[in-house]
Amino acid sequence: MALTFKHGIHPDYYKELTAAKKIEKALLPKKVAIPLQQHLGAPCQPLVKKGDAVLEGQKIGEANTFVTSPVHSTINGKVKEIEKHPHPVGGKVMSIIIEGDGTQKEWGNGSIGLDIEKITIEEIRAKIKDAGIVGLGGAAFPTVVKLTPPKDKKIDAVILNGCECEPYLTSDHRLMLEEPEKILWGMKAIMKVLNVNDGYIGIEKNKPDAIDALENAKKSIIPNLKIIALETKYPQGAEKMLIKAILNRKVPVGKLPMDVGVVVQNVGTAKAVYDAIKYDKPLIERVVTISGNGINEQKNLMVRIGTSFDDVLNQCGGMKKDSEKLVIMGGPMMGIAQTNLEAPVIKGTSGITVLAGDAIRPSDYKQCIKCGGCVEACPVNLMPYRLTDYARFNRPDEFKAWGGLSCIECGCCSFECPSNRPLVQWLRVGKLRVREAEKGSSK
Amino acid sequence: MDEKIQNKPQEKSKETTQPTIDRLVVSSSPHFSTGDSVPKIMHAVILALLPASAASIYFFGLNALLLGLTCVIACMLTEYAIQKIRRKPITVWDGSAIITGILLALTLPPAFPLYAAALGSIVAIGLGKQIFGGLGYNIFNPALLGRAFLQATYPVMITTWSEPLTKAAKHGIDAVSAATPLALMKFVEPKVMTPHLDLFFGNVAGSIGETSAFAIILGGLYLRYKGYINWKMPLGYLGSIAFFGWLFYLANPQKYPDPLFHILAGGAMLGAWFMVTDMVTSPTTSVGQWIFVVVAGFLVVIIRLLGGLPEGVMYSILLMNAITPLINRHTKPKVFGEGNQS
Numbered sequence: 001m002a003l004t005f006k007h008g009i010h011p012d013y014y015k016e017l018t019a020a021k022k023i024e025k026a027l028l029p030k031k032v033a034i035p036l037q038q039h040l041g042a043p044c045q046p047l048v049k050k051g052d053a054v055l056e057g058q059k060i061g062e063a064n065t066f067v068t069s070p071v072h073s074t075i076n077g078k079v080k081e082i083e084k085h086p087h088p089v090g091g092k093v094m095s096i097i098i099e100g101d102g103t104q105k106e107w108g109n110g111s112i113g114l115d116i117e118k119i120t121i122e123e124i125r126a127k128i129k130d131a132g133i134v135g136l137g138g139a140a141f142p143t144v145v146k147l148t149p150p151k152d153k154k155i156d157a158v159i160l161n162g163c164e165c166e167p168y169l170t171s172d173h174r175l176m177l178e179e180p181e182k183i184l185w186g187m188k189a190i191m192k193v194l195n196v197n198d199g200y201i202g203i204e205k206n207k208p209d210a211i212d213a214l215e216n217a218k219k220s221i222i223p224n225l226k227i228i229a230l231e232t233k234y235p236q237g238a239e240k241m242l243i244k245a246i247l248n249r250k251v252p253v254g255k256l257p258m259d260v261g262v263v264v265q266n267v268g269t270a271k272a273v274y275d276a277i278k279y280d281k282p283l284i285e286r287v288v289t290i291s292g293n294g295i296n297e298q299k300n301l302m303v304r305i306g307t308s309f310d311d312v313l314n315q316c317g318g319m320k321k322d323s324e325k326l327v328i329m330g331g332p333m334m335g336i337a338q339t340n341l342e343a344p345v346i347k348g349t350s351g352i353t354v355l356a357g358d359a360i361r362p363s364d365y366k367q368c369i370k371c372g373g374c375v376e377a378c379p380v381n382l383m384p385y386r387l388t389d390y391a392r393f394n395r396p397d398e399f400k401a402w403g404g405l406s407c408i409e410c411g412c413c414s415f416e417c418p419s420n421r422p423l424v425q426w427l428r429v430g431k432l433r434v435r436e437a438e439k440g441s442s443k
Numbered sequence: 444m445d446e447k448i449q450n451k452p453q454e455k456s457k458e459t460t461q462p463t464i465d466r467l468v469v470s471s472s473p474h475f476s477t478g479d480s481v482p483k484i485m486h487a488v489i490l491a492l493l494p495a496s497a498a499s500i501y502f503f504g505l506n507a508l509l510l511g512l513t514c515v516i517a518c519m520l521t522e523y524a525i526q527k528i529r530r531k532p533i534t535v536w537d538g539s540a541i542i543t544g545i546l547l548a549l550t551l552p553p554a555f556p557l558y559a560a561a562l563g564s565i566v567a568i569g570l571g572k573q574i575f576g577g578l579g580y581n582i583f584n585p586a587l588l589g590r591a592f593l594q595a596t597y598p599v600m601i602t603t604w605s606e607p608l609t610k611a612a613k614h615g616i617d618a619v620s621a622a623t624p625l626a627l628m629k630f631v632e633p634k635v636m637t638p639h640l641d642l643f644f645g646n647v648a649g650s651i652g653e654t655s656a657f658a659i660i661l662g663g664l665y666l667r668y669k670g671y672i673n674w675k676m677p678l679g680y681l682g683s684i685a686f687f688g689w690l691f692y693l694a695n696p697q698k699y700p701d702p703l704f705h706i707l708a709g710g711a712m713l714g715a716w717f718m719v720t721d722m723v724t725s726p727t728t729s730v731g732q733w734i735f736v737v738v739a740g741f742l743v744v745i746i747r748l749l750g751g752l753p754e755g756v757m758y759s760i761l762l763m764n765a766i767t768p769l770i771n772r773h774t775k776p777k778v779f780g781e782g783n784q785s
Contacts, residue, residue: 011475167475240779252780326468332475339469353474360468361476367579369481372727380779383727386771403778411473418479419579425471 002205004231005241007379009412011167011234011333015206017291017298018170023178025302026315028104032306033085034060034071035095038346039134040141041067046096052079056105057282059130060096069142069347070132074284074304075100086340088309088329088349095344098306108279112181114189121193124277131276132283132347136268137161137172137237138330140348143273146263147193153258155194159246160187162203162210162267163230163237166331169351171287172267174300176203176210179271180217186270188222189277194263199225201267202242206232234333235410239264241379253406268350288349290316294325294356303345309352310341319354326360328353333411366419374413374423380406384413384423391430396437399430407431481578484722485538487669491662492545492717498658499651502607503553507651513557515544517564525573539578543567546586546717549652550710550757551593552604559600563593583764584724587757594757604648621648624708625753628700636700642707649709656712663716675732676725677715681706683740691748699748710756711743718756724764731767731774739763 037043044061048054054073062070077100085095129144149155160183164172176183191199199222203211211229218225228246230236240251242264249260257264268286275281284305291298296317303312309327319325328335329349345352374384382403390399407427414423499507522540526533534540547567551560567589572581593601606621622630624637624647641647645655652659666672688705705711719725719736726732739759746755 011477244779250780252782253778255780324466324468326470326474328472328474333473335472335474337467337469337471337474339467341467355474361470361474363470366481367577369579369722370724370727371484371722372725372732375727375776376729381776382778383771383775385727402775403781406778406780409472411475414473415476417476418481418484420476420480422471424473428471 002229002231003245004233004236005244005379007377007381007412008233008235008241009377009415010232011415013167013206013232014291015168015170015173017168018289018300019173019207021170021174021298021300023174023287023300023302026304026307026312028102029075029100029304029307029311030102031080031097031099031308032074032304033095033097033308033342033344034073034306035085035087035093035344035346036061036071037087037093038071038140038305038348039069040139041065041069041145043094044068044071046082046094048079048082048096050079050082053077054079054098057107057284059132059282067142067145069134069144070130070282071096071305072132072282072284073098074306076103076105077101086343088338088343088346089336090339107275107281112185114185114274114277116185116188116192119189119277121195124189124193124273127276127280128273131272131281133269133272133276134283134347135266136272136286136347136350137266138334138348138350140346143265143269146258146265147190149194149258149263154261155196155258155263156261157198157200157247157263158187158191158194158196159242159262159264160199160201160267160270161237161239161242161264162201162207162214163242164207165204165232165234165237166333166335166351167234168291168353169289169331170291171289171300171350173207173210174289175268175271175287176207177213180213181221182274183267183270184214184217184221184225185278186272186274187225187265189273190263190265190270191222196263197224200246201225201227202230202236202246203227204232204236205229234412235379235408238379238408238410240408253403283347286345286347286349288312288345289351290354291351292328292354292356293359294320294323294327294354296320303349305347306344308342308344309338312345312352313341313354320356323357324360326355328355333415334409362420365417365421368419368421371418373416373418377412377416379410379412380408382407382413384427385421387430388421388423388426391426391433394433396430396434400434404430405434481539482537484671485542487666487671488542488717489538489545491665492542492549494658494661495549495652495655495713496545498645498655499549502609502645502654503605503651504608506553507548509557510551510553510555510560510651511545511548513560514548514551514564515541517561518544518547518568521565521568522573525569526577529573531577534578537578539572540568543572543585543589545652546584546713547589549713550586550590550650552601552649553651554603554605555600559593559597562596563589566592579723581723582768583761584718584721587718587761587764590757591761606648607646607654609646623647623649623753624704625747628704628708629747629753634698636704637708639703639707642704653710653713656707659712659716666716666720672716672720673732675729676720676736679733679736680715680719680740681711683737684711684743685740687741687744688748691744705744705747709747709754714756714760718760724767726767726770726774728771728774728776730776731770734770734774735763735767
């Protein structure tokens with residue numbers, strides 16, 4: 001039996017649509033929109049003004065706090081505007097709009113590898129910070145913050161997350177197949193920063209080729225790295241589930257992985273760390289899986305940050321005609337539905353899933369029949385059907401007492417619900433109401 | 444907040460130029476589901492009840508068919524009437540009223556009058572389900588509540604049993620009144636033990652649908668295969684009955700029946716696969732489900748062997764239905780990471 005966690009679900013994965021497709025370079029966009037906030041933490045302030053010429057890789061926004069991450073221009077060109085622009089997470093966000101001049105920079109090639117002994121920990125941290133690297137799994141937490149744990153937290157293990165448990169997405173899978181050495185060198189740098197000897201890569205066993213590729217590549221880079229085949233089950237890639245499966249440690253309620261001595265990084269993040277150290281290349285592009293039944297050609301594309309969804313979808317033959325479409329940033333379990341396709345690809349965009357016709361979940365729902373399917377599915381052991389009642393009828397105290405704040409919004413409950421109830425949405429409402437109630441009482 | 448917002452094309456607006464799309468659907472994650480629905484589950488349950496229904500007609504003939512039709516039609520009409528009066532959406536075709544009808548019929552004796560069966564159906568749906576607000580809100584299994592009503596209202600008719608046709612034919616007549624295997628075991632001196640094989644295939648007197656363990660198991664396995672029931676509930680219930688029955692059997696094998704008899708006789712099999720597993724009226728937590736089946740099984744044995752009635756399946760389940768909300772409240776699973784020290 002492969003390692004795993006308790007509960008969870010087995011959705012259809014649809015990985016075969018793109019798993020065998022090599023990562024292609026997307027066309028150089030004529031125009032990009034770089035949001036000043038693409039990460040968890042403080043938004044950046046622009047470092048350029050309208051009309052300035054900018055170069056690919058030039059830092060164009062940063063903030064003066066610890067938890068933040070700078071942004072860079074992803075093309076050569078000119079700042080056309082600094083304005084509010086549609087953001088894929090919702091609403092509009094101050095963004096730097098750059099018009100390209102059609103040229104691009106070469107980031108250097110040659111042999112793969114780092115002179116890891118020569119670089120100091122401080123240098124690595126500085127490069128990661130300067131490169132604007134954030135967690136590429138989707139949450140976009142600034143990487144350097146994770147790599148700078150408080151003194152009292154002793155980190156003894158690093159886990160690279162190669163689970164990619166979201167249906168449809170194959171960007172991490174392809175990266176593990178095509179760039180295993182770069183991922184491993186990045187991992188080596190991360191382990192050096194944290195002064196950790198125990199490194200793991202967790203991969204669901206539906207990607208045996210990725211496991212093989214990393215096993216082969218690790219021999220000359222990190223021989224003692226453990227590559228762990230995990231059961232294919234959603235949400236295996238959730239940090240808490242991954243740590244439980246690999247190390248059998250449970251992150252306490254309300255705490256972080258570092259509280260149990262673990263740092264988890266996505267495999268794509270490790271590759272970005274390598275690029276930053278080796279080439280001083282900031283995080284200006286990433287692999288994006290474009291998939292779903294609503295797009296004409298499913299692909300894995302290396303896309304520059306700031307490229308609009310429309311641009312990306314047009315390079316994939318466009319969307320299918322004749323039916324309603326649901327365009328999701330990310331996968332169908334946790335991804336965010338898009339309202340405006342002018343929104344740009346950001347650092348956390350692991351995929352664009354386009355669903356059409358019958359693949360779109362209907363919006364009507366029925367009453368709860370107490371089947372317990374949501375309880376059985378919940379990886380953090382909540383009783384979603386009960387919590388959602390507390391949320392809807394505005395009883396924040398009970399919502400909190402029944403553990404509602406531990407919800408990771410993975411979507412398992414709603415996925416299982418035979419009455420099609422939007423449980424996750426109500427759970428979000430419940431969390432919000434707890435926060436509001438707490439704010440109200442502290443006044 | 445529950446509505447999907449549909450982004451219709453705004454042809455005149457200059458701001459939104461979205462050349463490649465006509466409409467974008469926007470919803471909250473997850474955007475994915477199993478595709479199961481309540482009617483789908485209910486229709487699978489109806490399908491799973493077919494073998495037991497067929498067996499009832501095979502063993503008890505036209506009477507069984509008429510009872511079944513009466514109960515199903517009465518249940519559906521009651522549901523329709525109440526929903527119409529309350530101006531609620533009509534859900535008679537979601538299958539749950541049909542299931543209540545079939546289940547109620549299967550628990551009745553073959554010669555039970557049709558008007559009484561219809562009355563039982565009205566009570567089952569009206570008092571057992573709709574009065575609480577309909578499917579999902581009911582506390583008791585509607586079919587069992589209907590039967591409990593009939594037990595109280597027509598105590599004689601509901602305990603007047605007849606031989607299955609397969610046996611009656613030997614006597615050359617249509618129907619012979621007879622005692623059920625449980626009654627033979629309990630009230631007849633010296634006690635008469637019905638052979639296990641007869642119990643398994645259903646060639647015994649009893650409620651029309653409870654006699655054939657084989658047909659019931661067939662349907663139950665289908666539901667398990669579809670993933671609509673777990674192993675824990677039916678097997679836990681039968682296991683608990685067998686275990687507590689076995690304790691009595693150990694103490695006095697002359698007086699008490701063996702465990703296998705317990706689970707094959709009476710309504711144990713039907714209760715295990717189709718009533719204990721009722722989603723609405725059983726606990727939602729894993730620990731709660733264990734409590735439900737173990738205590739219910741214990742109650743069956745106590746009522747059968749020490750109580751005044753020959754059969755205890757109905758009351759065991761109804762009693763546990765009543766405390767299911769309480770069980771849910773007190774068996775909250777430990778939240779992931781709760782109580783762990785960092």
